Amino acid sequence: MRSDDDSWDITTSVGSTALFVATARALEAQKPDPLVVDPYAEMFSRAVGGDWAGVLDGDRPDHDLKTAEFGAHFVNFQAARTRYFDDYFRRAAEAGVRQVVILAAGLDSRAYRLPWPDGTTVFELDQPQVLEFKRRVLAEHGAQPTAERREIAVDLRDDWPQALRDAGFDPARPSAWIAEGLLIYLPASAQEQLFTGIDGLAAAGSHIAVEDGAPMPADDYAAALADEQAAGDDARIFHQLIYNQRCAPADEWFGARGWTATPTPLATWLDTLGRPVPSADVDAGPMIARITLVSGVKR
Numbered sequence: 001m002r003s004d005d006d007s008w009d010i011t012t013s014v015g016s017t018a019l020f021v022a023t024a025r026a027l028e029a030q031k032p033d034p035l036v037v038d039p040y041a042e043m044f045s046r047a048v049g050g051d052w053a054g055v056l057d058g059d060r061p062d063h064d065l066k067t068a069e070f071g072a073h074f075v076n077f078q079a080a081r082t083r084y085f086d087d088y089f090r091r092a093a094e095a096g097v098r099q100v101v102i103l104a105a106g107l108d109s110r111a112y113r114l115p116w117p118d119g120t121t122v123f124e125l126d127q128p129q130v131l132e133f134k135r136r137v138l139a140e141h142g143a144q145p146t147a148e149r150r151e152i153a154v155d156l157r158d159d160w161p162q163a164l165r166d167a168g169f170d171p172a173r174p175s176a177w178i179a180e181g182l183l184i185y186l187p188a189s190a191q192e193q194l195f196t197g198i199d200g201l202a203a204a205g206s207h208i209a210v211e212d213g214a215p216m217p218a219d220d221y222a223a224a225l226a227d228e229q230a231a232g233d234d235a236r237i238f239h240q241l242i243y244n245q246r247c248a249p250a251d252e253w254f255g256a257r258g259w260t261a262t263p264t265p266l267a268t269w270l271d272t273l274g275r276p277v278p279s280a281d282v283d284a285g286p287m288i289a290r291i292t293l294v295s296g297v298k299r
């Protein structure tokens with residue numbers, strides 16, 4: 001279970017979720033008709049090896065990411081989510097924003113993958129050991145960022161706004177923010193602190209994009225947690241890593257503070273992109289139904 005000051009590397013606790021979503025992106029890239037291709041995702045999975053590489057080679061047909069009821073939908077979900085936030089960053093860049101803040105960057109490769117305009121700085125915030133792994137793998141492959149990239153090794157429950165300023169972020173200029181795959185790993189109080197930090201540093205004309213989600217019903221969460229704990233140490237964990245809390249729907253929180261924030265249910269977005277939406281009785285169905293992608297601009 002989580003604690004207030006826990007930390008992790010790329011293969012443990014919350015760090016392993018970055019590897020899980022990167023591996024899902026790598027599986028999307030193997031399809032004949034990918035929604036998005038992240039060529040760096042596979043490098044990360046292969047650098048860790050074991051099941052993370054085996055699943056890409058078809059050697060682990062029973063892996064969570066390969067099941068029809070969960071894995072296939074989860075890969076579609078990651079592809080759709082990546083596409084949503086890639087499109088968002090293109091709009092922000094076209095609007096003239098040159099400061100990008102990737103909160104909980106994990107193995108997000110947008111600083112290497114997207115065609116940033118000259119003069120763009122991408123700030124990546126995450127735990128020190130996660131950033132260290134990412135740096136090592138990218139350096140081994142000779143990867144070159146397409147913008148100026150600055151790493152900020154920090155816990156997002158601590159004073160990250162100060163760390164961001166110390167790294168050269170200028171609150172007087174507009175910025176574009178992303179919180180993708182992050183909120184569920186923070187208690188409600190830290191989510192509120194995160195939103196407040198963003199709002200405090202965002203000049204007029206700044207952009208925001210958030211992956212938001214309604215918490216699971218308390219009984220369902222308790223049951224899922226108990227199942228996971230009963231399955232023992234070797235089982236893949238997820239419910240033990242999340243807080244199942246929400247400070248407020250992100251569109252409402254930012255909408256009340258001078259931002260235009262539009263929510264798009266993930267199910268609607270999957271449908272728009274021509275990917276199937278799982279029904280409620282399918283393993284991945286309830287998770288996908290709870291998620292909303294939100295983006296907006298500060299007036």
Ligand code: SAM
Nearest residue numbers: 017018104105106126127155156157180181185
């Ligand atoms: N945003 C990336 C993406 O979508 O590929 C990574 C998402 S991954 C599911 C969750 C990430 O959140 C991990 O990289 C983890 O280290 C980071 N994270 C969660 N809580 C954090 C905290 N309190 N401080 C810093 N990073 C945190």
